[in-house]
Amino acid sequence: MKGNILNIERYHYTDGNGIRIMVFMKGCNLRCPWCSNPESQRYDRQLAFNKNKCVNCGRCIPACPQQAIYMDNGKVYMNHSLCHNCGKCVNTCFSDARILYGKEMSVDEVMAEILKERSYFVRSKGGVTFSGGEAALQADFVRECSRRCRLEYINTAIETAGAVRWETLWHGVEYIDEVLFDIKTLNVVDFGKLSDEPLQLVLDNLSRLCDKGKKVRIRCPIIPGFNDHLEFIQGVVKIALENGIEQIDLLPFHQMGSYKYKSLDKPYAYKEEKALEKDALIPFAEIIREKGIKCLIGG
Template sequence: MKQIKELYGEIFNIQRYSTHDGPGIRTTVFLKGCPLKCFWCQNPESQSIRPELLYSKKLCIGCGKCIDACPQKALSRDRVYIEMNRELCSRCGNCVRSCPQKARTLAGRSITVDALMKEVLKDVYTYENSGGGVTLSGGDPVFQHEFALAVLKRSHEELLHTAIETAGYVRWDVLRGLAEESDYIFFDMKCMDSQKHKAGTGVPNELILENAARIVKMGKDIHFRMPLIPGFNDDEKSITALKQYVEDVLELPVKQHVELLKYNKLAEDKFGQLDRLDEQKSMETQSDEKFEYLKSLLYD
């Protein structure tokens, strides 16, 4: 008998009881891999499809247990802190398990569709009461679209409400398949100017804007979100361009379909934890006054 190969995906988190990732209370599954490389990324450990090790100096007490646990001799002491040779690391996770402080995290693990559904279905009674469901986030689910599509289909078979969070940078036939199996779509808009978009994310935005329009045409429940990045898109020109696109091109009311998100500083530290200090930025969150002003440009 012909054996059907099980489909595996790479995920780095399953967040239960999420209240900001779609209607009701939800379980959000974070998939690894992203076609964009935003300089402000909130989950830089999600960008690569491979598992990545994060090390928090803030939590480390310098006990050295991780050094002893490492079979690859990838860890050594640098005064109080621990240095890591990432080329030697086999991503076995021994150092993570041996750390008494939870200062080390391995972001990324393989999981089958069946095993993931078992995890998701543990919360099924919560979904029933709240009108929630399952949300696929990342990274960007488009990066592992076969796996994402299988999870969405299986969720629908279980009568769960489904949502995806995407920046829409993928071939239309791929995105259409995911959109067809999604009851709700969060669509990230980073910047309306294509050159600037490329400078900030690594890719231009023409395909993204075309895909957004195609999803709207499908009649899907779509919600646009623009993360406000200091000095990049938190200005009058950027917000006005977004408003014009949504109202004039997509013909959607901005109040119901667009949300601005304040810059979140918390993720800045993660670049250091991944030994990517050269990419770490220090930017200030918008003041309440500025945030209100930008919202007024969009909604008034």
């Protein structure tokens, strides 16, 4: 069985308890315009060209069978519409200006990466978090990896927006220890801008996970002008109380992924928006904590 993996990152202190190894899966069925991982959205491989790192040596030009790379006035440019994402240019570049996002990995290969870090999981009570993209879309792969982790006594978490069929979601999370469940909006019209699935599917999935006894933590990205208002927070608190959920994390909008849009030649609707300071979310966190629910800002 192969997974479509974006990358595997070590030493994360968020996205679950303790120190985590993150397995980012490629492919997403949402279209959040503020996404900080735009390289994870497409299912297939995708080349990024970071112009800021390019020293205009031109070594990549003859490597490209598509003639997608060219030089003009001593500067190297790229025509993304010609690129077939073959990756032949990547190894010619010594400046890391070219990255091919996405690779197939077997369960054994991913497990080998996870097991290398076993000692720090044990010391920090950490583990593995499957993220994305939408990790639940590769439910077979996540299921097999998390089943193998359970046999190795390694804690697992998954980050999901829950906008998939219940059967798919449960198949993916059955052996997962904690579900980090993103809620981005409770407004049906706004949700329709992000997904082709109905908001009710997401809310039903959340309740069904809780009914099954799965440990669920809600996570809300707080996006200026989209959901940074009291009504949203109060609605999420209500859902948490109804489902016995003990923690809601607030993730302030940031700009850390903005350079990636440029390197992928994608428009970025939030490029002028300022990052939110953590302090700006303290009033929201207080509303959550007043109800006896734990709240981390940036969790």
